[in-house]
Amino acid sequence: MMEFYAGLDVSLEATNICAVDGDSNVGREAKLETDPDAIELLLAEWGIHLKRVDLGAFSSSAWLFTALADKGLPVICIETRHAKAALNAILNKTHRNDAEGVTQMMRAGWFRAVLVKSESAQTLRALLVGRKTMRGKMLDMENMIRGLLCPLGLKVGEISVGRFDARVRDLVAGKKELEAIVAPLLDARNAMRLQLAKLYRMVLTAARSDSAGRRMMIGPGVGALVALTFRATIDNPARFKKSTNVGAHFGLTPRRYQSGQADRIGSISKCSDELTRAMPHEAAIAILTRIPKNFKLRLWGLRLARKKGLKRAATAVAVLLHKIGIGGSTSQFGASGKRGRVAAAA
Known part of the structure; x- marks a missing residue:
């Protein structure tokens, strides 16, 4: 037939x-x-x-x-x-x-089949995108309130998230018309903040229940958002034959162009999801710049930063975080106080 x-x-x-x-x-x-x-x-x-x-x-x-x-x-x-x-x-x-x-x-035969993610991975993705969108809308509301008050000479200034509501109400106190305008805006902002907290608690619960997420969170600077983003994108770690393929899959390896005598190495390919690249990159920046404790991965990244610059070093550290997430060794984080949790996560 x-x-x-x-x-x-x-x-x-x-x-x-x-x-x-x-x-x-x-x-x-x-x-x-x-x-x-x-x-x-x-x-x-x-x-x-x-x-x-x-x-x-x-x-x-x-x-x-x-x-x-x-x-x-x-x-x-x-x-x-x-x-x-x-x-x-x-x-x-x-x-x-x-x-x-x-x-x-x-x-x-000129095609490449792509993985269709499981329903659980898609659900995690929906949670992450929903939380990110809610956070963005809350920040938009805060900036809009700042913009309304600024032309009236009322400057909110640098303030923590928890004190923003009280600060704005103090500024408009005694101005009845302005209070009537700002009050529903603050109520809407506070409602979004409560829902954002619910979504974040769901993120924490999901990250703690996943073995790959727990393995990544062993490292300083790696939180639940980074771990869960990795889990939602990878879905099935077994589909990677070698952990070195993870960086290329997420567009974290450099492009290369060869033609005739030309042989150029460019910036990273960025061929995959932006959120998946951004979260580990933020964790890598934290490891290199804000974590005071020294461990193997951080020291390696700092040496690379002196040679290649912080941006390239952070990309390299992000690639290693991806490798750890699919079952790589956690020895890069050092041994002090971590061995018990490493064994539990493995």
Whole structure:
């Protein structure tokens, strides 16, 4: 029986499907609603033997991938950068042409399958993004209140988060109209602060219940947010054959360009998620600049900083933190007072 390859160009409302045979001949084409049951029924009606079903990575790809895989379809999720590079050769960009293009790319084998994260990893990701967004909105509210008061000569100044409310109320005391304006804004800000605290407690609980998270938190400067961000992004540490691959996966290794006599090494590739790079980088900066205690990882990073600069040294330390998270040795943090917790985390 001839084998076919099916490619899906998916949008929120509709999906274009194209099926080609092993000789790259287009055998079937269709457009239908984006629904796993409808897609399964259409492919069954075609009566063809599918070797692979391609699904590009997008915001809802995890949901659609899981639903189609549960139905027994040989579905894979492909790297979007590869798909974009291949589809750039198409003169007219249409949904129909995109579906055929990714199908031909999959048939030729010029693709890289990407991991579709588990539901638990996606839930952790939702928690982290929700907490970050809530914190940003609370800071936006504080800055907006500062901006309202500044033209009136009322300067809040540098103040701790806990004293912000009292400071603002003291400034507007006796100004009834201004008090009436500022009071609901402060109430909204305080409500967001309470919800932010709830989300952070959920982050702490999730980080403590994860072995990889506990292993990372052994290190000074590494908190629950860093550990949980790593866990939500890695999902399954076993998919990395070597811990040295982690840095490249998260875009923390430098680009390289060779052509003719040119051989240039550039900045880090930044090919993965920004949040995943940012959190360990912040922890690395804390290790190098704010942690007074000396241990192997910090001393190594400080030596590198003297040679290459703080920015590059922090990137290198962040890579090592990722390696520790997938089961690497925790000896970089030194032995004083840590051995018991190292054994417990392992």
